Amino acid sequence: MTEPLTAMLVGLGLVFFLAGTLGLIRLPDTFSRLHALTKADNLGLGFIVLGLALQADDWNVLGKLVLIWAFALIAAGTSAQLVARSALRRKSTPSERQAP
């Protein structure tokens, strides 16, 4: 009964990952690329975890799934800040187009 809902949520997560990947490849500078990437990490993984959580057998599995999402959020948020700060220091202004 929950399977269609899982498929829908995981599919939605994949859409965010696809959009994030497209943004990572297509957007012109570090800051907007980071913006695209963090959406994929936060929402994409969030929807996938939500979809998989519906299939979890017990609270143990559910807890691990949520922990995975939480760790990915912390790591992605931190590294995005660090990359952005390093880019800022290199005077990579948002308007400047970087060579691929």
Next chain:
Amino acid sequence: MTAVALADIAFDLILCALLLSAALAALSRQPLFGAVIFFIVYGVFAAIAWLRLGATDVALAEAAIGAGLTGVLLLGAMARLDAAAHTEPGFGLAEALTAIAAVGVTLGLGWAFLALPEPGGLQQAVAANLAQSGSENPVTAVLLNFRAWDTLLESIVLLAALIGVWALADDAAWGGRPGLRHHTRPGGVLASFGRVLPPMGLLVGVYLVWAGASQPGGAFQGGTVLAAVWLLVAMAGVVRAPHVSATWLRAALVAGPVVFLAVGLAGVAAGAFLTLPPDHAKALIVTIEVTLTLSIAITLAALVLGPPENAEQAP
């Protein structure tokens, strides 16, 4: 063929293609930064491949050591490379010989695998003797009992590698703290990250070692996670690495191999070197695992931190 089986095959084929292209990119990318990133990506795909093969222990080790720690090690090595040491892209005699050797090893391994009698491997022998091994996880039983010899040598190889890295230190820097000093903004993102994550990292590392008795996990996987915790707090500037001449550091580095060797020598009384008496096997395995985890964690972290770079405040 069912749709699920077809999807499985499609997934595996895509995974193989991704593995090969990540490997090719890691070999051919210039500048080196891209090559290192693709090496890490390759490690992640390899871990997924091991999972697909049902080898969860190997997948954990590949993700933690192959992709994670080795990735950081390579990034650190790259940062130390001189700009002048930039390697010219090209395919010379050395590259050709390396390629031939690598292809030879691959073909040899493939031949050895295909030449195995069916049903392959020693799974049945391991399963038959699992009750006497002192571990419920067949992988741990092989690593710390049936083939403890290999694991003992691995732990000593790690130690030898660290001695090699430390030997690169300048005379003036000897006895100092390993690696460069990391500066972070006080109260910044990295400093907070270095304080928030370690408690959870310690929990995961200890859990992996403990779980290794009956589930996938063990000294190498847990030790790597603990090493990552130390590297994180060092990079976040929360603590500084100890002087390489510190007695406690050296004692912790050799504790695992020493305990392992001692257990092995005690086994001579029971029959042969590294024999674990079935009655005490579990206690001995846990003792070896715990000390080995400590030594592996500190050795791996010290390998990544690198040789001592300055002699300030050497005791």
